[in-house]
Amino acid sequence: MSSVTTERGGDSYYGRPVLKEPVWKPEIPLYLFTGGVAGASGLLGLGARMAGNERLAKSSLYVGLAAEMVSPALLVSDLGRPERALNMFRVFKVTSPMSVGSWVLAVSGGATTTEAVCDLLGILPRFKLFAAGVSALVGGPLSVYTATLLSNTAVPAWHEARHELPFVFGASAGASAGAAAALVTPPWAAGSARRLAVGGVLAENVAMTLMERRLGFVGEPYHQGAAGTLTRVAKAATLGGAAVLALAGRRRAAAVLGSALVLAGEVALRWSVFKAGFQSARDPKYTVGPQRERLSARAADARTR
Amino acid sequence: MTERVGFFTDTSVCIGCKACEVACKEWNLVPQHDVGWTGDSYDNTNALGSEAWRHVAFIEQRAPIRVDGETAEAEVGDALRWLMSSDVCKHCTHAACLDVCPTGALFRTEFGTVVVQEDVCNGCGYCVPACPYGVIDRREVPSVDRPAPFTGGPDGRVWKCTLCYDRLEGGHEPACAKACPTDSIQFGPLDELRERADARLAKLQGEGWNGAQLYGRDPDDGVGGAGAFFLLLDDPEVYGLPPDPVVTTRDLPGMWATAVVAAGALVVGVAAAVFGGRS
Numbered sequence: 114m115s116s117v118t119t120e121r122g123g124d125s126y127y128g129r130p131v132l133k134e135p136v137w138k139p140e141i142p143l144y145l146f147t148g149g150v151a152g153a154s155g156l157l158g159l160g161a162r163m164a165g166n167e168r169l170a171k172s173s174l175y176v177g178l179a180a181e182m183v184s185p186a187l188l189v190s191d192l193g194r195p196e197r198a199l200n201m202f203r204v205f206k207v208t209s210p211m212s213v214g215s216w217v218l219a220v221s222g223g224a225t226t227t228e229a230v231c232d233l234l235g236i237l238p239r240f241k242l243f244a245a246g247v248s249a250l251v252g253g254p255l256s257v258y259t260a261t262l263l264s265n266t267a268v269p270a271w272h273e274a275r276h277e278l279p280f281v282f283g284a285s286a287g288a289s290a291g292a293a294a295a296l297v298t299p300p301w302a303a304g305s306a307r308r309l310a311v312g313g314v315l316a317e318n319v320a321m322t323l324m325e326r327r328l329g330f331v332g333e334p335y336h337q338g339a340a341g342t343l344t345r346v347a348k349a350a351t352l353g354g355a356a357v358l359a360l361a362g363r364r365r366a367a368a369v370l371g372s373a374l375v376l377a378g379e380v381a382l383r384w385s386v387f388k389a390g391f392q393s394a395r396d397p398k399y400t401v402g403p404q405r406e407r408l409s410a411r412a413a414d415a416r417t418r
Numbered sequence: 419m420t421e422r423v424g425f426f427t428d429t430s431v432c433i434g435c436k437a438c439e440v441a442c443k444e445w446n447l448v449p450q451h452d453v454g455w456t457g458d459s460y461d462n463t464n465a466l467g468s469e470a471w472r473h474v475a476f477i478e479q480r481a482p483i484r485v486d487g488e489t490a491e492a493e494v495g496d497a498l499r500w501l502m503s504s505d506v507c508k509h510c511t512h513a514a515c516l517d518v519c520p521t522g523a524l525f526r527t528e529f530g531t532v533v534v535q536e537d538v539c540n541g542c543g544y545c546v547p548a549c550p551y552g553v554i555d556r557r558e559v560p561s562v563d564r565p566a567p568f569t570g571g572p573d574g575r576v577w578k579c580t581l582c583y584d585r586l587e588g589g590h591e592p593a594c595a596k597a598c599p600t601d602s603i604q605f606g607p608l609d610e611l612r613e614r615a616d617a618r619l620a621k622l623q624g625e626g627w628n629g630a631q632l633y634g635r636d637p638d639d640g641v642g643g644a645g646a647f648f649l650l651l652d653d654p655e656v657y658g659l660p661p662d663p664v665v666t667t668r669d670l671p672g673m674w675a676t677a678v679v680a681a682g683a684l685v686v687g688v689a690a691a692v693f694g695g696r697s
Contacts, residue, residue, distance in 0.1 A: 118498070119656075121481040121629060126658030127458045129465060133552040136543040156685060160692035193541015193556050193574025196565060200521040200540045207674075208667050211544050212520035253681030261677045265518060265666050266547040272666055275673045279680035287687050309691035316687065394547060401655045404662035 124405075125397040132267055132394040137387075140191040144184055145259050145383035148214075149286030150293055151180035151221060152255030153309075155248035157290050158228075161305060162245060168302035169294060170245075171232070176293045177248070178229045181222040188218075210262035217254050224248040256286035263390060269400060270393030271386075273331045277324035278386070281317055285379050288313025288351065292358075292375035300363045307362040310375050314355035317382065318348060331399055334392035335385065343385030350378030422530030423586070424645035425595065425603060426611035427504055428618060429657075430627065432602040434460060434502035438472040441597035445582065446471065449559050459500075465658070466505055468557035471579040472594050475657050477501040484626045499628070503657050504594070504603055507532070507553045507579035508634055509645030510665065515545035515554050515578075517667040530608070530645060531581040541574040550641065550663035554578040581645070608645060615649060627651065633659060640664030 125131075154177030161169035189198040201215040224247035231241035260282035264275035271278070291309030298306060321344075325332045334340050354374025361367035393399050442448065451469030456462050459476035466473045482497035513532045516524040523538035524545060534554075545554050554576050561573035582592035590596070595605035604611060615632055622630040629652040634644030640663050654661045 118478045118480055121479055121656075122653055123656050125655055126475060126477070127456075127461075129658055131552055131655075131658060131660050133467075133546045133549065133555050135547040136556045153684065153688065156688040157692070160688050164692050166692075191543075193543065193572065193576075194539070194564075194568075196568060197521075197538075197540035200523070200538055201542075203538070204520075204522040206517075206520065206522070208517040208670060209520045209544065210670075210673075211518065211542060215520060253684050254677070256684055257677045257680045260680070261670075261673045262544075264673050265670055266544075267514065267550040267663070267666055268547045271547075272669070275669060276676060279673075279677045280683065283680040283684040284687070287684055287691075291691065304695050305692040308695050309688060312687055312691055316683075390547070397655070397658075400660055404660055405655070408662050 124401055128397065130395050131397045131400040134391050134394045135266075135268070136193070138191050140187040142384040142387040143380070144187040144191075145282070145387065146289060146380050147180045147184045147187065148218065148259055149256050149282060149379070149383075150289045151177050151184055151218075151225070152252040152257075153286040153290030154180060154294070155221060155225060155245075155252030155255070157294060157306065157309060159245050159249035159252075162242075164305070166302055166305065169298055169305060172294045172298040172303075172306070173290065174225070174229055174232060174245075176290065176297065177225050180293075181218075181225045184218060185222065210258055210265050214255075214258045214262060217251050217258060221248055221251045221255050224251070253283075257283040263386070266390075267400075268390045268394045269331045269403065270328070270334045270389045273328055273403075274324050277320050277327070280320040281324060281382075281386070284313045284317035284320060285382055286313075288317060288355075288375055289379045292354065292372040292379070295358065295362065295368055296372035296376070300365055300368050303362070303368065307358045307368070307371075310372065311355045311359045314351040314375060314378075318352065321382075331393070331403060334389040334396075334399070338388070338392055340385045340389035340392055343381045343388060347378045347382035347385055350374050350381060352378075354378055420528050422608045422645065423581070423606060424509060424530070424608045424611060424647070425506060425581070425592070425605055426615050426647060426649070427506070428602050428604065428615070428649045429501065429503040430618075430622060430630070430649060430651060431600045432474070432502040432504055433600055434474055434476055434500075435599060436463075436474050437597040437599060438504050438594035438603055439463060439470065439474060441593040442472045442579075445585070445593035446580070448577070449557075451559070466507070466551075466553045466578075467555040468573075468577040469559070471506065471577075473505045475501075475503045475505060477652070477656060479652070482628055485628045499651075501651055501657070503648065503650065504598075505657070505659070506594070506646050507581075508551055508641065508647070509579075509581060511637065511642030511645070512665040512668070513641070514548040514550060514665045514667060517665070517670075518544045518548045520544060527583055527586075529581065529583075529586050531583065531586075532645075533580045533583050534576055534578065536575055536577075539575040541576065543576070545576055548666055550660055550665065579646075611647075615647065618649060622649070629653070640668070
């Protein structure tokens with residue numbers, strides 16, 4: 114018979130987690146992706162319009178619209194009480210990135226929908242431009258706030274990643290919006306979208322590498338288990354897709370292949386970050402270890418003073 | 419606001435009877451949850467959660483209860499001690515769950531405690547990973563009061579200790595403290611409890627109790643001090659408690675600043691992609 118007897122000063126309670134794992138379902142990593150597409154498409158759309166590329170502006174508008182439609186559906190579906198979804202708009206709290214994000218998504222969704230309606234009916238061109246402006250204005254915040262949301266938890270792999278994660282998510286949003294637009298736009302009009310996709314992929318992989326390097330021990334979950342597999346898939350797919358887009362993106366078939374690879378890679382990237390948080394919360398060593406080190410350092414500091 | 423109240427849980431007199439767990443479940447109508455044999459001493463409750471607002475931890479240690487002077491470590495021998503501790507929501511001064519709640523369902527009461535409004539919570543789940551102690555959780559057992567088409571579906575809201583808000587309103591102490599037969603769970607004004615805990619710690623340390631320490635008592639700690647704090651007989655992690663918890667929102671101003679920079683970088687990136695090429 115095994116014994117439960119231990120020595121003094123163990124490092125966990127029967128190896129059980131200190132933190133609760135998040136209760137979020139697959140809707141959330143999907144939303145991390147669609148929210149990024151929605152946000153960065155607003156920016157790309159306005160940029161293309163300002164550059165006189167109406168064809169690309171139209172693609173971005175409808176890509177963004179699709180993402181804006183899907184996003185709230187995913188979020189509502191993930192709630193424990195979907196029938197109370199509107200309670201998100203009871204208050205506005207800057208201490209809650211989810212509250213801020215709900216309002217940002219609502220404004221962005223309203224602006225993009227308005228722009229699309231004007232475009233479809235061919236009416237109110239100035240109002241349509243105003244809506245495009247609003248959509249672009251909240252596009253940046255919509256693309257990165259989800260990183261702040263995840264970092265603003267007690268989960269070590271997310272909280273400690275707070276310095277780089279917004280850059281990872283922002284770049285991922287740009288790459289996603291660029292690839293999605295390149296997928297549905299004839300190559301002659303999609304140069305900007307391809308450049309955004311390639312640049313986004315490069316920036317995101319650099320930021321991710323810096324993040325993993327700085328995190329060290331706390332960042333282990335990003336390399337292990339399901340999160341590790343997804344991280345590797347994300348790297349291979351995004352970099353592979355970006356290479357195809359960069360080298361052969363002017364050919365339609367290659368553009369479709371490259372864009373699809375980038376999009377798949379971006380979903381995998383969001384999913385890997387999502388999963389890493391679960392793995393990080395599950396193992397008490399990531400919670401207890403750094404905190405114990407912090408206490409020891411403080412005690413040593415107090416002694417030398 | 420009336421005087422801030424809380425719990426001082428003195429684990430040195432806990433006998434592991436679990437009367438607190440039972441009293442809490444009965445008073446607050448907390449539903450049954452998975453019950454099984456863990457094999458981990460007498461702990462079959464596992465952890466705090468939506469269906470366990472008090473949780474008694476049991477730790478069996480090869481260590482003496484008291485350490486007399488400097489010879490103690492060598493004389494441990496076959497000494498055995500049984501640590502028991504009734505854990506509960508800490509009702510933090512700076513509460514992460516309350517800060518991150520997007521609906522305002524979580525609020526601070528006039529007693530300085532942190533409570534979920536069950537008629538407001540929409541089950542977004544943000545508070546769950548935000549809590550540095552892993553206290554609050556979403557209830558997945560079926561609920562009777564959901565409208566069609568969700569009738570009979572999971573409850574879907576988050577639940578945790580309310581420090582018996584309803585009993586406080588009526589001038590009564592919380593059910594767990596009332597039921598505790600050894601006064602291990604003490605309820606009262608927080609200032610008074612802190613004084614009492616300091617005196618108790620000094621007494622135990624004077625008597626050479628092994629590992630006696632206060633946990634969550636310090637108003638300068640990462641959560642601004644806990645409304646429910648403890649006297650432990652070993653390090654916090656031994657009881658499954660984080661040794662140096664910090665409210666995540668303490669770092670939020672910096673996180674928002676980083677987000678603004680990242681959003682700006684994206685705008686610059688898009689501009690470069692659009693205006694930096696030929697088509």
